[in-house]
Amino acid sequence: MIIVIGSKEDFHSQYVFNKLTTQNIKVKYLDSRKFPIINWSPEGEQDYIILDEEKIYIKDITGIYWRWYYGVTFGTSDIVYREKTSALESFLCSVEPISWNSLQAVELHRKKGLQSKIMQDNGIRIPKTIVTNDANALEKFYIENNKNIIYKPVRGGAYTQKLKDEDLLRKESLINCPCQLQECIDGIDIRVYAFETGEIYAGEILAQSLDFRADENAKINKHNLPKKIQKDCLKIMKLLGLKYSGIDIRLSNSGEYVFIEANPAPMFVHFENMTGYPITDTLIKNLI
Ligand SMILES: Nc1ncnc2c1ncn2[C@@H]1O[C@H](COP(=O)(O)OP(=O)(O)OP(=O)(O)O)[C@@H](O)[C@H]1O
Numbered sequence: 033m034i035i036v037i038g039s040k041e042d043f044h045s046q047y048v049f050n051k052l053t054t055q056n057i058k059v060k061y062l063d064s065r066k067f068p069i070i071n072w073s074p075e076g077e078q079d080y081i082i083l084d085e086e087k088i089y090i091k092d093i094t095g096i097y098w099r100w101y102y103g104v105t106f107g108t109s110d111i112v113y114r115e116k117t118s119a120l121e122s123f124l125c126s127v128e129p130i131s132w133n134s135l136q137a138v139e140l141h142r143k144k145g146l147q148s149k150i151m152q153d154n155g156i157r158i159p160k161t162i163v164t165n166d167a168n169a170l171e172k173f174y175i176e177n178n179k180n181i182i183y184k185p186v187r188g189g190a191y192t193q194k195l196k197d198e199d200l201l202r203k204e205s206l207i208n209c210p211c212q213l214q215e216c217i218d219g220i221d222i223r224v225y226a227f228e229t230g231e232i233y234a235g236e237i238l239a240q241s242l243d244f245r246a247d248e249n250a251k252i253n254k255h256n257l258p259k260k261i262q263k264d265c266l267k268i269m270k271l272l273g274l275k276y277s278g279i280d281i282r283l284s285n286s287g288e289y290v291f292i293e294a295n296p297a298p299m300f301v302h303f304e305n306m307t308g309y310p311i312t313d314t315l316i317k318n319l320i
């Protein structure tokens with residue numbers, strides 16, 4: 033039995049669900065908005081979860097594909113909401129060994145500043161970075177980096193943009209909401225899908241925009257990743273508790289690989305279609 037954390041409203045959840053079903057592998061969605069019946073204990077032997085009226089013993093689950101966690105729906109009161117969240121998330125954390133990926137890894141990715149620090153502390157080349165809501169610090173960083181910096185969210189959810197002189201005029205707005213600033217790595221994007229089982233699939237994304245997702249016609253070609261960078265990918269995954277990841281790298285115009293982030297629940301179907309890499313098969317093999 034495999035569990036997909038998500039729902040059929042999410043393309044990748046449905047894609048993996050359908051692939052498993054066509055291979056006659058039993059699979060269920062865990063859509064956390066419909067709070068399941070769970071019976072969980074620290075010993076674990078008789079733990080179960082009831083999904084679509086089917087009782088599933090946790091010991092019969094071989095893999096959990098984490099794609100889209102909706103959290104717990106706010107119900108009648110704060111206390112009920114907190115209790116449900118704590119019960120469900122204790123369960124989700126306890127199944128970390130079979131989770132691709134775990135709640136803990138997903139939570140770390142929501143704190144991108146911390147993810148960057150862990151990489152930096154362990155000798156991984158990342159862009160010079162600050163997270164700030166101090167306008168003076170922003171201006172100083174801009175000048176120090178020859179006015180070649182980008183800004184993007186600390187947690188995610190908006191495109192990366194180049195900072196321009198005129199942005200300094202509205203720097204007061206920064207006080208209300210911190211952001212992440214980085215030296216701009218001029219070059220191209222490399223996306224790597226790496227698995228702890230050793231498979232590494234790398235592609236270069238040739239986009240017309242700074243953030244490749246803003247260019248619908250971006251081309252993706254296979255990329256030969258140097259051995260040292262492959263090793264760095266696996267090292268980052270270990271550091272961040274990831275069993276697999278969609279890792280973003282910038283390859284600078286001078287040939288340097290600079291790590292941007294490691295995603296715990298990446299989209300991959302478009303990339304797979306463009307490159308022919310067997311990403312779905314590798315994921316499913318590991319879930320089984
Ligand atoms: N320092 C940088 N220099 C140049 N380009 C960058 C830099 N940081 C980000 N980018 C571009 O913006 C893209 C998105 O940035 P990043 O991966 O950090 O966040 P994100 O994908 O928006 O995060 P999430 O997926 O959580 O929403 C990168 O893939 C890259 O194309």
Ligand SMILES: [Mg+2]
Pocket residue numbers: 280293
């Ligand atoms: Mg990214």
